Amino acid sequence: MQILKESSMMAFNKTVEKGPKWVIDTLKNKGLTGRGGAGFPTGTKWEMVFNEKETEKYVVCNADEGEPGTFKDRMIIEKNPKTLIEGIMIACHVITAKKAFIYLRGEYECLKENLQKTIDEVNTSDIEIQIFQGAGAYVCGDETAILRSIEGYRGHPSLKPPFPTVQGLFEKPTIINNVETLTNVPLALMMDDWDPKLKLFSLSGKVKHPGVYELKEGTPLSKLIKLGDGEPKAIHFGCFGGCLAYEQFKDIPLTPEEVLKADCFLGSCAVIVTDKKTSIIDVATNIAKFYEFESCGKCTPCREGTMRVLAILENIAMGQANSADIDTLLELAIVIRDTSFCGLGQTATNHVINAIKYFREEFEERLCKSE
Amino acid sequence: MQIRVDGKIIEVAKDKTLLISLKNLGYKIPSICYQEGLKPEGRCRLCVVEIAGKLVTTCNTYPKEGMEITTNNDRVKVARKVNSELLMSEHVQTCSIENQDHELCQIIQDLGIRESRFNPKRKWKVDLGASVIRDNNKCINCGRCVQVCATIQATYAIDFAGRGHKERVAPYSDHELNDVACIKCGQCIAACPVGAISEREHIHEVIEVLKDSKKHVVVQTAPSIRAALGEEFSMPAGTLVTGKMVAALRKCGFDKIFDTNLGADLTIMEEASEFLNRVKKGGPFPMITTCCPAWIKYMEHFYHDLLPNMSSCKSPHEMLGILANTYYAKKINKPRDDIIVVSIMPCTAKKFEITRPELTSDVDFVLTTREVAKLIRHFCIDFKNLNDEKFDPALGISTGAGAIFGASGGVMEAALRTAYELGTGKELTKVEFDQLRGPKGIKEGTVNVNGIDIKFAAANGLANARELLKNKDKYHFIEIMACPGGCIAGGGQPLPVNEEIIAKRMEAIYEEDRLLPLRKSHENPIVKKIYKDYLDHPLSKKAEMILHTYYTPRSEF
Numbered sequence A: 001m002q003i004l005k006e007s008s009m010m011a012f013n014k015t016v017e018k019g020p021k022w023v024i025d026t027l028k029n030k031g032l033t034g035r036g037g038a039g040f041p042t043g044t045k046w047e048m049v050f051n052e053k054e055t056e057k058y059v060v061c062n063a064d065e066g067e068p069g070t071f072k073d074r075m076i077i078e079k080n081p082k083t084l085i086e087g088i089m090i091a092c093h094v095i096t097a098k099k100a101f102i103y104l105r106g107e108y109e110c111l112k113e114n115l116q117k118t119i120d121e122v123n124t125s126d127i128e129i130q131i132f133q134g135a136g137a138y139v140c141g142d143e144t145a146i147l148r149s150i151e152g153y154r155g156h157p158s159l160k161p162p163f164p165t166v167q168g169l170f171e172k173p174t175i176i177n178n179v180e181t182l183t184n185v186p187l188a189l190m191m192d193d194w195d196p197k198l199k200l201f202s203l204s205g206k207v208k209h210p211g212v213y214e215l216k217e218g219t220p221l222s223k224l225i226k227l228g229d230g231e232p233k234a235i236h237f238g239c240f241g242g243c244l245a246y247e248q249f250k251d252i253p254l255t256p257e258e259v260l261k262a263d264c265f266l267g268s269c270a271v272i273v274t275d276k277k278t279s280i281i282d283v284a285t286n287i288a289k290f291y292e293f294e295s296c297g298k299c300t301p302c303r304e305g306t307m308r309v310l311a312i313l314e315n316i317a318m319g320q321a322n323s324a325d326i327d328t329l330l331e332l333a334i335v336i337r338d339t340s341f342c343g344l345g346q347t348a349t350n351h352v353i354n355a356i357k358y359f360r361e362e363f364e365e366r367l368c369k370s371e
Numbered sequence B: 001m002q003i004r005v006d007g008k009i010i011e012v013a014k015d016k017t018l019l020i021s022l023k024n025l026g027y028k029i030p031s032i033c034y035q036e037g038l039k040p041e042g043r044c045r046l047c048v049v050e051i052a053g054k055l056v057t058t059c060n061t062y063p064k065e066g067m068e069i070t071t072n073n074d075r076v077k078v079a080r081k082v083n084s085e086l087l088m089s090e091h092v093q094t095c096s097i098e099n100q101d102h103e104l105c106q107i108i109q110d111l112g113i114r115e116s117r118f119n120p121k122r123k124w125k126v127d128l129g130a131s132v133i134r135d136n137n138k139c140i141n142c143g144r145c146v147q148v149c150a151t152i153q154a155t156y157a158i159d160f161a162g163r164g165h166k167e168r169v170a171p172y173s174d175h176e177l178n179d180v181a182c183i184k185c186g187q188c189i190a191a192c193p194v195g196a197i198s199e200r201e202h203i204h205e206v207i208e209v210l211k212d213s214k215k216h217v218v219v220q221t222a223p224s225i226r227a228a229l230g231e232e233f234s235m236p237a238g239t240l241v242t243g244k245m246v247a248a249l250r251k252c253g254f255d256k257i258f259d260t261n262l263g264a265d266l267t268i269m270e271e272a273s274e275f276l277n278r279v280k281k282g283g284p285f286p287m288i289t290t291c292c293p294a295w296i297k298y299m300e301h302f303y304h305d306l307l308p309n310m311s312s313c314k315s316p317h318e319m320l321g322i323l324a325n326t327y328y329a330k331k332i333n334k335p336r337d338d339i340i341v342v343s344i345m346p347c348t349a350k351k352f353e354i355t356r357p358e359l360t361s362d363v364d365f366v367l368t369t370r371e372v373a374k375l376i377r378h379f380c381i382d383f384k385n386l387n388d389e390k391f392d393p394a395l396g397i398s399t400g401a402g403a404i405f406g407a408s409g410g411v412m413e414a415a416l417r418t419a420y421e422l423g424t425g426k427e428l429t430k431v432e433f434d435q436l437r438g439p440k441g442i443k444e445g446t447v448n449v450n451g452i453d454i455k456f457a458a459a460n461g462l463a464n465a466r467e468l469l470k471n472k473d474k475y476h477f478i479e480i481m482a483c484p485g486g487c488i489a490g491g492g493q494p495l496p497v498n499e500e501i502i503a504k505r506m507e508a509i510y511e512e513d514r515l516l517p518l519r520k521s522h523e524n525p526i527v528k529k530i531y532k533d534y535l536d537h538p539l540s541k542k543a544e545m546i547l548h549t550y551y552t553p554r555s556e557f
């Protein structure tokens, strides 16, 4: 796997030698983009922070891998922490930040000790790298919520603008990137044959060989499924990315644009398989439970809506709903998507909307029979 | 800047949010969580419109050249409808939708919603505070109270706790409001769009004592009531209703109607003398006023180092309260126990104040302006058509100085009028201190008394007070009122309040001052009489004993 290659501080040393401009230009030329889901060009983001006049700046590594079905960052932290730390150091050097935070997912407590050891071992510079443990809230995957959480406030998302590049942590310009992106930085800088298209996919659910696969962006979905050996009815792209009917879309190339055509989001490349024996309503109820629990509570549609979505789904699952309930569910799900404050709410019902779109019969079969 | 709204090109200001501009232009856009003057938080998601195929909240969106906005298509309507149904499901459905006092209920009516498809699900414990009650069963998590308590009052007594649908407004660590550093100012009540926070009512207790023929029930009304009570009976903001208010109270059955303005005049006599004393002794400066019990509690929680700076004067209604129980009781030959004092106040903090042990229950009940309106309605009194009546003269004659206590800056102005004349022996030719008037949060000025430049300042809103206190050493005399604008915008005043209404009430109060024949506290004949017959002179032993008090440091949490 490309991502497991090591640069052994060569990239960092070269950065010190050649300066920030070289790093920014190289990252731009090589085409490294953010792996958190948004796909923003990394070089451009760094350049924005570099150009800010402020003297105090920060780097934050988003290791809050909270998306269900995603575990690629965990693999990197376990298997290639050195290169990750090197990436963070390079980021700090580029923007002359004296301090970096690794916002580690609360549930990844077990990775902390080893990560700290690696920091102590690798980081001989005067940059301070601190591991900050989240308390396990999904919404803290939102970058502004991470910043608020490190600052010691409630992990609520805040309005953008201001963007973190201008006013991030402690209101100072901040680079915030995820683990996969930062690990790719030294590799992109040092390897001549570094391939920007190679991405990590986390495959899970009803397959024989779940795990992390490194594939070229654009590989057909069916190939990944074959590698994992499964017979899907539906595919969920994590919880937030929505679901699609496998038969109809099995040849879809795994790129953000193509997946969007099926009304789904590729996001952090989590692929969860549902087989033919599993009811889509049960899956939807399960995911709805997750969102009901994880909603931060700030805005009306997400706070109240996620709870109502779950209630209606449970009603349908128990065979106590009528067809008006499906309409209410769909209307509610769309309003939650359209009007929620942050990414959590805006994506919390993709799976419901798509489930009704692709599997409406399953819903209708479960309606209250006495109607 | 030009933008296109529903097909029409309109001109909007670049630096105003779409919500403000569109509302000013008469577009009906529902919104709940946004409050004038504070940062938009984008919680309620009702103010959406469609821009470039997306639903966007207008409260935090600024116009861009060439922007095209659709304010009311089906998608927008459905979004607003669903979100208000969700809010309704939080606001217990025992609230009749016809409740025009609740902003949410109004919006729901405007949207033509009859009932929510979602039933209420949660049950919260009601926080029964001594002066402020919070009922989370009605709360729609709009965050306005939290924002006001933090931004305007810098008190941070309440915040959100829990997440998702378990999110709720709560004092620190889910304690009750009584047990945390809440100053009882009631500004959260004024902010709440659904009446989830309210004052602890004492109407029924008052109705009971009114029935008791053995009790001699006297009532006093604060300076700011007469400028606001009319609003409760659909009179325009800023109507002075002094005469009708007195008539209504008499009809309710109170035995004597007294005027807290007289208490204010007395406060000024004591406070101005105390100040002149400090000038003689050289400090401690600044001396800080103590008419506002919310400010006192704030100081007790957060500013222990200011204890020596505080004036020792009781607040005006407490002064009048103890005089009713002593001086007046003796005059009418009644035992103190048979005298019941009810204060009509703009204020929830005063409900807390009367429970302070050091104040020996001189005032038995405090009713807010809203409560007294309810009381008047309870007795089926046709308020609007009452003929004017006068306060009972025993403790009911006052000056313009007492009248302006209701507006921020007024206490200072009144004190300076008296301090100047008592200090210099000369007559003050212009009694108005214009530096102390107007809507600003911090006001300051200088006046020369006997060759010394006395620097004074007034702050309203405790966040402003905090700002002012950073430079406290610059000043000799500081007035602090907790509510923005002063008592005219107190936590017990009629709702809704906004800047325009506050300005009108303020005008009414200064108008009253202008029209009164006597405008300086030391000219008040009753005050003179009280000193002659009973107290001797300001700061006499007796005056110290009954008109002054002390303060107790409290925890920051």
Ligand code: SF4
Pocket: B132, B148, B149, B153, B155, B156, B157, B158, B181, B182, B183, B184, B185, B186, B187, B188, B189
């Ligand atoms: S009464 Fe005042 S201090 Fe107490 S919670 Fe309300 S706004 Fe805050």
Ligand code: SF4
Pocket: B138, B139, B140, B141, B142, B143, B144, B145, B146, B169, B188, B191, B192, B193, B194, B195, B196, B197
């Ligand atoms: S108590 Fe009232 S003001 Fe406070 S959040 Fe609830 S609804 Fe809003």
Ligand code: SF4
Pocket: B184, B185, B291, B292, B293, B294, B295, B346, B347, B348, B349, B350, B481, B482, B483, B486, B487, B488, B489, B490, B491, B492
């Ligand atoms: S400003 Fe007036 S109404 Fe407000 S808390 Fe103080 S005394 Fe009460």
